[in-house]
Amino acid sequence: MKNLEYSRLLNAVGLGNRMNEPAAELEEYDVIVFGGGSAGCVAAIQAARTGKRTALVEKNGLLGGTTTVASVNFPGLFHAWGKQIIGGIGWEIIEQTVGLGGAKLPDFSVIPTKHWHQQVWVNRFIYSAVLDQLCLDAGVRLRLHEMPAAIVPTEAGNYVALAGKTGLKWFKAAKLIDATGDANIAGMMGYLRKKGEVLQPGTLINDIAGYDLADVPREQLERMYTEALEKGEVSRSRSGLYHELKVGRINMHVQGIDASDSEMKTQAEIKARAMLLNTIKLLRKVPGCENLEVRYFANECGIRETWRIEGETEVDEQSYLSGYVWPDAVCYSFYPIDLHHHSGYHIDQKFIQQGVVPTMPYRSLIPKGSDDLLVAGRCAAGDRMANSAFRVQASCMATGQVAGLAASIAADQRISVRDVPIDLLRVQLQRFGAIVPQPD
Structure with missing residues (x-):
């Protein structure tokens, strides 16, 4: 490719004034x-x-x-x-x-x-x-x-x-x-x-462990969850936290996100991890869940629609x-x-x-x-x-x-x-x- 064409390509990404060397073979x-x-x-x-x-x-x-x-x-x-x-x-x-x-x-x-x-x-x-x-x-x-x-x-x-x-x-x-x-x-x-105009929510797949469901007081868990939800400290659970302890996974719908570009995808990832962390912090206050931990979480929030x-x-x-x-x-x-x-x-x-x-x-x-x-x-x-x-x-x-x-x-x-x-x-x-x- 000729140097003139190479310069035009560099200008397309704002690098034309910074590159003076001849083009290498493409x-x-x-x-x-x-x-x-x-x-x-x-x-x-x-x-x-x-x-x-x-x-x-x-x-x-x-x-x-x-x-x-x-x-x-x-x-x-x-x-x-x-x-x-x-x-x-x-x-x-x-x-x-x-x-x-x-x-x-x-x-x-x-x-x-x-x-x-x-x-x-x-x-x-x-x-x-x-x-x-x-x-x-x-x-x-x-x-x-x-x-x-x-x-x-x-x-x-x-x-x-x-x-x-x-x-x-x-x-x-x-x-x-x-x-x-x-x-x-x-x-x-x-x-x-x-x-x-609105987009489907994303999901951050995870696996939790470190608790014994038999030791978890279900009524107390549900009361604590309702109070935290009213205060805006946690997001709404899909199936209820007791059920999610039962299956060993926090089912998430990460709402209000748009992964169309890198900046917005960044915000989606941050929101997904914060949502999971807030739920874990609440669960650790529940008897029987003091040692609860996230054993695995996905590298990325799964995106359904952009x-x-x-x-x-x-x-x-x-x-x-x-x-x-x-x-x-x-x-x-x-x-x-x-x-x-x-x-x-x-x-x-x-x-x-x-x-x-x-x-x-x-x-x-x-x-x-x-x-x-x-x-x-x-x-x-x-x-x-x-x-x-x-x-x-x-x-x-x-x-x-x-x-x-x-x-x-x-x-x-x-x-x-x-x-x-x-x-x-x-x-x-x-x-x-x-x-x-x-x-x-």
């Missing part, structure tokens, strides 16, 4: 995936398995996203009505985790009374190690501890600045995939996004619940509408009728007007109600595989992501083991 990729969670890992593995030079950028030091760093370690749902509806790379990850003793599969032939009975509980370490190995085996270049600082689209490709421990480094890619969950890349590139893209099409509540097969349907999603109310513990759930399986259209992964960027995971285009269902991990894996393969095809044919032939995409997805809806 490291180039066919596809860069941002976000190493359920969607991003699968997208990167898929792109790399097609032979494309692929990088996976992740701000944390381990892969897995919400499954690992937020400890929501129960991916689902891969099956519906006794039949598998999400396979491919996502299911391969589960199978390898099971093979290493990191998970046990439920009986999928039984239609459960509760949908979450068919989520797959995974050991976080085994699961993350499987992701590492699958990425490396596929040839993915893992770029942990890095975040995007600037993206400059040009006719020659997309120039990406990543901020790491040693500062900024520039890279070039033909196609990009936003699997950040918050549509961060779409926002940086100027594509339209939206979010609700930005969603304005896509080439949008999945709405009715199309989701009805199981409408979109003309460009590329994968399934199966989970009930699951909107957690922003001001309490109420959950607005709407269940899918027996035999119905919702589908996801390819165009819901394309920011409106985009040529080089796809999204995968919970920031796909949908209304709040549909998004509360397709945001779950198995569905994110399915959309990740679609995005990874579509980006590869677009890079290979040097076409816009909007022009990827749907029939070709479907055939190739099936070749790589994905389960693809058949149009009516």
Whole structure:
């Protein structure tokens, strides 16, 4: 790249006057995936398995996203009505985790009374190690501890600045995939996004121990909790503190948070930990709980909702619940509408009728007007109600595989992501083991 172009890129991030050395040779990729969670890992593995030079950028030091760093370690749902509806790379990850003793599969032939009975509980370490190995085996270049600082689209490709421990480094890619969950890349590139006026609460997963429930006076506990709640010293408990002592976990709804950017995510993390600490301080005043301790808490507060893209099409509540097969349907999603109310513990759930399986259209992964960027995971285009269902991990894996393969095809044919032939995409997805809806 010429020095003049390099200077222009530096000026984009305010460094033009501080850099006088000539540009080093840029490291180039066919596809860069941002976000190493359920969607991003699968997208990167898929792109790399097609032979494309692929990088996976992740701000944390381990892969897995919400499954690992937020400890929501129960991916689902891969099956519906006794039949598998999400396979491919996502299911391969589960199978390898099971093979290493990191998970046990439920009986999928039984239609459960509760949908979450068919989520797959995974050991976080085994699961993350499987992701590492699958990425490396596929040839993915893992770029942990890095975040995007600037993206400059040009006719020659997309120039990406990543901020790491040693500062900024520039890279070039033909196609990009936003699997950040918050549509961060779409926002940086100027594509339209939206979010609700109010957002669903977050959750800080934790495990408590160091007490004997038989020694805890339930009436006294409930009286102390009510007094502390009236004084504003603790937040409202989801199930009552006695029940939470029984299960060994403080169930939290961290309300009034917005994790859309780093500053607001910081406030969300601080609020979540303070909320847990205040509850622990109260419990230690209760007889039998003097030695209560938090044995484990997640690295991050689990986030349910932030930005969603304005896509080439949008999945709405009715199309989701009805199981409408979109003309460009590329994968399934199966989970009930699951909107957690922003001001309490109420959950607005709407269940899918027996035999119905919702589908996801390819165009819901394309920011409106985009040529080089796809999204995968919970920031796909949908209304709040549909998004509360397709945001779950198995569905994110399915959309990740679609995005990874579509980006590869677009890079290979040097076409816009909007022009990827749907029939070709479907055939190739099936070749790589994905389960693809058949149009009516």
